[in-house]
Amino acid sequence: MTGDIISRLGASPRYHTLVRRRSRFGWLLSGLVLGAFTVFTLLMAYEKAWMASPIGAGVTSIGVPIGMGLILFAIAMTALYVWRSNTAFDSEMAALIAELEP
Template identity: 45%
Template sequence: MRDPVIETIQNNPAYKELRRKRNRLGFSLTLLMLVVYYGYVALIAFDKELLATPIGAGVTTVGIPIGMGVIIFSVIITGLYVRRANSEFDQLTRDILKGVKS
């Protein structure tokens, strides 16, 4: 037994556009995150000496800022997704709901 409201939403072109855009963005950001994260892990696995190189005369190594960069990158791409979701995706969702209510 299918709900007519759900069928109306699924047949709405704005809903199809929302799904397409959201899936494309999610896939792209996921791929970027995987490349950055597994690139860092591969660097740890295959070039430990580079990451162990001290910065200046201190005890901090090159691996610390690179690791922090991975964390900062993940925060940035999360922010990009949230920003787009709160603007474009929310507007499309409102348009879809208006079509269902009328």
């Protein structure tokens, strides 16, 4: 019976649309995180003096809050994916499976 549902899912255009939407969303968020890490790496490589300059009269450099922001950004993108997956994608998949069950 499970194999029957799987074969019907494979033939369903709604399933393929859902998979495409989920993949596109995942790749978009991955690209954003990769881009942010790439910019940070390039700043570290080519703007060392600026990244090492202290904030105000303190000893903390500009690179520290930027790096912390980068980590928080990656966590936020992961949380966004999990939230969207749990709310939109999983409910659509459950509805599709319920529709295809005999």
